[in-house]
Amino acid sequence: MNVLLSTAFVLTWSSGFIGAKLGAGSASAVTVLMWRFLPLAVVLGLVALVLSRAAWRGVTARDVGRQAAVGALSQSGYLLTVYLAIQLGVSSGTTALIDGTQPLVAGALAGPLLGQYVSRTQWTGLGLGVAGVVIVTAADFSQGGATPAWAYLVPFLGMLSLVAATFLDRRAPRTVAPSVAMTTHCVTSAVVFTGLALASGAATPPAEGSFWGAIAWLVALSTFGGYGLYWLILRRSGVTQVNTLMFLMAPVTALWGALMFGEPFGPQTAVGLAVGLAAVAVVRRGERGAERHPAAAPASRGARVSAASAAPGPRVRTGR
Template identity: 70%
Template sequence: MNILLSAAFVLCWSSGFVGAKLGTEHAGAVTLLMWRFLPLAAILVAVAIGRGWASWQGLTTRDIARQIAIGLLSQSGYLLTVYYAIQLGVSSGTTALIDGTQPLVAGALAGPLLRQYVSARQWLGLCLGLAGVAVVTTADASAAGAVAWWVYLVPFAGMLSLVAATFLEERSRTQVTPLVSMTVHCTTSALVFTVAAFAAGAAAPSSAPSFWLATVWLVTLSTFGGYGLYWLVLQRSGVTQVNTLMFLMAPVTAVWGAAMFGEPFTVQTAAGLAVALSAVAVVHGASPRAGHERVTTARRRPRPHPPRSPTPR
């Protein structure tokens, strides 16, 4: 089951880079993000109302505030930088490469912040994964000579934003259901991007069919699929293993781009994909006794669950 969840997460998360490229061809990043999150927020709030807010019982104002902060970091901040970078000319593969450095940053910080120490074998897998991602996207990055150097700092800032959200979630002692977190995160992002779009005079959507295709694509595959599975896999596997899957994003994005946009898929791309796959196998095959005894101890700390509501008759 974990393998299937991991594979689905990689495919759905990679779809976000492809959908961003498809949507920003006809509209700005803020416009696309506004129309991505407005219907999402409406659907999720309607579901919450229909369920009688049962999943929200037991949550404090502090819990909701933490989820708002996580949403601002993991959705608003992260996605805006990714979309804006692609809009400025950074290719989807290079954006995925910069996003793929997240495991090294998260792995380095997991020990001092979460007491989840990374074993030597895991560090080997992390470095191997970074090498595989670099092999795939080096040629693409060198070919994009017309893009200013500072533009590459935009997706890097987004990567740091997602890392911060991950650690903020991991330090929480209250277990929040995926439905509640998704509702808070998407509603927060809808408000942020709607205000930003109207302030920039860019709220009107594009009439191009590809814009609406990208919107549906991003709502279904990227948000419900990729974003939802990110937190699910994080809960089941921990910071290091879930972030190692990020190494697969650049190779998979390269394959997807070749199939959908006619981007070249070379021997170098295939080699990088093979290296990234081996990196994931190394990390996921690491012995839990070597470097994860402290992780297990830290994660076994009980989190209070919100009380269940009476079963409706």
């Protein structure tokens, strides 16, 4: 089941970069994002009122406020930077790989924030991930074109936004039902992007069928598929499991982008992606080693208990 969930997550999350590329050809980033989330927020709001009232029972204003903050970071902040980077000319595969450096930051913060042990082998794998990012980014930039050098920093801002959302959610005193979290996140994003679109005069959608095709793609595959599975796997398997899967987004997206849009995929790109895949293997090996030799972790028993309480498991869920 975990393999199936992981595979579905990689494919559907990668589809978001492709959908962003599809939408970029017909409208601005804020226009696409507004119309991705506004109808979705209305539908989810109606579902919450009619079908999922039980899930909202016991949910406090503080719970909703925390989930709104998580949604603003993990959807609004993250997606806006991804869409802007692709509109600026950064390839979808490079954007995906830059976002895939999330494990480096998450790994550095997992100890002090969640009490989770990160082994030396895992750090080696995470370092390989950075090397892969550098190789692929250099290959993309060397293709020339009108893409400014600073545009490659934009996806890093999105990655940091997603990392912040992940830890904000993991440090919550209690979790809410997935339907509550998804609805709150999408309503928050709808408000943010509608405000940005209205302020910039970009709220009117284009009439092209390709625009609405991209919106349908993003809602069905990226939001319900990728985003929903992200939080499901995070709560079932933990931060490290999700973040190592992020390294797999780059090769899938790069191949997808090359086939659909003719984006560059030369030997240097292939080498960089191979290094990224090697990073996944090394990090996984470090995880298995830590499981076989738990005594090797310098954490005290109390710290391990703290880590266990932060990881997915029998936590109190509102509305349950």
